[in-house]
Amino acid sequence: MQKTTFQSKSRVSNLSPGTTFTGKWNRNPYQIIKKLGNGANGTVYLVATRLGERAIKIGENKMSLTSEVNVLKHFSSLGQHTLCPVLLDVDDLEIAGETYPFFCMEYLHGDSLLSFTRKKGQEWVPILLVQLLGDLDRFHQAGWVFGDLKPDNIIVTGPPMRVRLFDVGGTTKMGRSIKEYTEFYDRGYWGLGDRKADVGYDLFAVAMMFIETVYPHRFQKASQKKQHLDDLMEKVTSASSLRPYKKVIYRALTGKYSDAQWMKKEIMTVIEKGSTSQAVSSKRRSRPVSGRSNGIKEKKKPSYRTELALTGSFLFLSSILYLVGQII
Amino acid sequence: MTRGKLRQVLLITDGCSNRGEDPAAVASFLKEKGIVVNVIGVLDHGEREHGMREVKEIALCGGGVSQVVYTSQLSQTVQMVTRQAMTQTLHGVVQQELRGILGEEKEMEDLSPEKRGEVMEVVDELGETVGLEVFILVDTSASMKTKLPMVEEALTDLSVSLNSRQGENEFALFLFPGKRKDVEKVLDWSPKIEQLSTAFQRLTTGGVTPTGPALKEALHHFEKRMKKGSLIADAEDDFPIEKPGF
Numbered sequence: 001m002q003k004t005t006f007q008s009k010s011r012v013s014n015l016s017p018g019t020t021f022t023g024k025w026n027r028n029p030y031q032i033i034k035k036l037g038n039g040a041n042g043t044v045y046l047v048a049t050r051l052g053e054r055a056i057k058i059g060e061n062k063m064s065l066t067s068e069v070n071v072l073k074h075f076s077s078l079g080q081h082t083l084c085p086v087l088l089d090v091d092d093l094e095i096a097g098e099t100y101p102f103f104c105m106e107y108l109h110g111d112s113l114l115s116f117t118r119k120k121g122q123e124w125v126p127i128l129l130v131q132l133l134g135d136l137d138r139f140h141q142a143g144w145v146f147g148d149l150k151p152d153n154i155i156v157t158g159p160p161m162r163v164r165l166f167d168v169g170g171t172t173k174m175g176r177s178i179k180e181y182t183e184f185y186d187r188g189y190w191g192l193g194d195r196k197a198d199v200g201y202d203l204f205a206v207a208m209m210f211i212e213t214v215y216p217h218r219f220q221k222a223s224q225k226k227q228h229l230d231d232l233m234e235k236v237t238s239a240s241s242l243r244p245y246k247k248v249i250y251r252a253l254t255g256k257y258s259d260a261q262w263m264k265k266e267i268m269t270v271i272e273k274g275s276t277s278q279a280v281s282s283k284r285r286s287r288p289v290s291g292r293s294n295g296i297k298e299k300k301k302p303s304y305r306t307e308l309a310l311t312g313s314f315l316f317l318s319s320i321l322y323l324v325g326q327i328i
Numbered sequence: 329m330t331r332g333k334l335r336q337v338l339l340i341t342d343g344c345s346n347r348g349e350d351p352a353a354v355a356s357f358l359k360e361k362g363i364v365v366n367v368i369g370v371l372d373h374g375e376r377e378h379g380m381r382e383v384k385e386i387a388l389c390g391g392g393v394s395q396v397v398y399t400s401q402l403s404q405t406v407q408m409v410t411r412q413a414m415t416q417t418l419h420g421v422v423q424q425e426l427r428g429i430l431g432e433e434k435e436m437e438d439l440s441p442e443k444r445g446e447v448m449e450v451v452d453e454l455g456e457t458v459g460l461e462v463f464i465l466v467d468t469s470a471s472m473k474t475k476l477p478m479v480e481e482a483l484t485d486l487s488v489s490l491n492s493r494q495g496e497n498e499f500a501l502f503l504f505p506g507k508r509k510d511v512e513k514v515l516d517w518s519p520k521i522e523q524l525s526t527a528f529q530r531l532t533t534g535g536v537t538p539t540g541p542a543l544k545e546a547l548h549h550f551e552k553r554m555k556k557g558s559l560i561a562d563a564e565d566d567f568p569i570e571k572p573g574f
């Protein structure tokens with residue numbers, strides 16, 4: 001959100017559908033289908049290429065996309081295909097005597113994380129976070145930290161549902177300072193750590209995303225020098241869908257996890273507990289939690305029906321989870 | 329690899345200067361001295377952008393980056409502007425080196441995207457390890473009063489960001505107008521910005537805005553330091569960075 005202030009409108013931030021062009025160096029032809037969004041470093045379009053639909057990102061100035069391209073290239077060369085969009089072309093676009101860099105990548109078709117979970121139900125959140133933590137673990141193993149981790153940078157594709165990360169603008173080599181971040185997900189902002197790229201930095205952001213799924217409006221920290229951690233944990237305990245994950249969230253917020261795999265395991269344990277320790281119904285009911293009423297300040301006793309339906313879907317989902325676990 | 333140093337002034341203000349020399353002129357001179365001037369214009373919600381032209385002009389003349397923001401965005405802006413300016417300066421240096429190597433007027437666009445990627449890696453590496461000196465100048469004229477708590481927070485946040493780098497940092501903090509003089513020292517060169525609140529509370533916010541003289545003070549302060557400081561300073565007058573050894 002704050003980022004938009006850094007962006008000046010330019011010729012390439014508003015190309016109209018139907019526009020065609022050819023890359024300056026590699027001579028691949030592109031046709032704009034529609035704009036997908038404006039980012040901090042450029043504008044993303046859906047395009048038609050000879051090989052089908054792809055996404056391209058066009059930068060405002062000559063160096064603006066270079067870091068991102070470097071990261072995408074690195075991961076494409078590792079064959080780590082699902083970690084970020086596959087990089088397909090890197091080139092320049094010439095319009096009216098000006099040169100703009102762009103790159104072409106795989107088009108990820110789906111919903112952003114938050115709109116997905118709001119549509120489909122809160123019970124998806126831990127499942128998707130488990131997938132995400134698996135990906136992050138592989139990032140970390142390769143010596144990188146994702147950095148600017150937030151729901152806007154996560155798309156849920158499928159079915160089969162799968163989280164995918166894009167916008168690697170903040171992706172930083174371990175041990176360096178985080179290149180790009182968004183305050184709400186940044187442990188520095190909450191006074192809970194520095195901005196050195198380490199495993200804990202990403203895991204903190206995961207915990208904040210978890211909290212955010214229940215509080216639809218990103219809240220701000222209280223005035224200075226307050227106990228931010230206590231405030232955050234209070235938000236966690238007062239939301240019924242977060243309460244079972246209290247320990248996990250606390251550990252992530254305080255940097256206790258030394259790797260993503262550990263956090264992933266603990267979330268999985270809670271999911272499983274939730275589905276076995278409670279009762280019976282294996283029949284999967286229709287959506288138990290509607291879009292918004294994600295249980296902020298619910299009454300002490302949630303209705304029996306809801307509980308039952310939740311249990312049912314947990315059972316169902318944990319079997320999915322098992323399968324997913326086999327694949328990733 | 330021997331490390332060079334980047335020198336920046338970070339000016340935080342909300343409007344027009346009205347005393348002393350033209351700040352843009354002083355900024356131009358600072359640039360000649362190898363010191364980059366970044367400017368952040370601070371608005372309260374509801375305020376208009378009038379008087380913000382000066383913000384842009386000073387940064388342009390000072391070879392730096394400028395940004396006009398609302399107070400709520402200040403923290404993230406301060407660190408981004410500082411980083412952007414670092415990258416910009418380093419690009420300049422690297423480009424100069426490139427010309428030396430390629431022996432002709434090569435600009436970044438002439439490089440293939442691949443080569444650009446390699447250049448960026450070098451810039452990233454330098455940005456992470458280079459030493460940085462930031463001279464912070466905060467406008468405390470009457471209209472800034474309500475914005476100062478956010479300024480204070482933003483500066484602490486900047487210190488967190490920069491100290492997450494591998495390179496070393498030194499900060500100095502001055503306010504203008506001062507009690508008796510145009511400029512008043514709050515913090516002399518030190519590696520961290522902490523506990524500013526007392527300094528900001530002591531303030532009497534005044535009516536005049538001597539931005540030009542404040543920038544001049546920044547120059548003096550840098551010069552004093554450079555003289556007694558490193559041996560290789562001034563070896564490269566036209567670079568805002570001492571010769572990096574890569």
Ligand SMILES: Nc1ncnc2c1ncn2[C@@H]1O[C@H](COP(=O)(O)OP(=O)(O)O)[C@@H](O)[C@H]1O
Pocket residue numbers: 036037038039040041042043044055057085105106107108109152153166167169
């Ligand atoms: N590979 C992709 N496939 C589909 N949509 C994408 C892709 N990359 C980016 N987008 C869309 O374009 C928008 C802008 O992306 P990005 O430049 O990464 O912006 P930001 O910096 O705001 O995250 C995103 O919100 C996303 O919806």
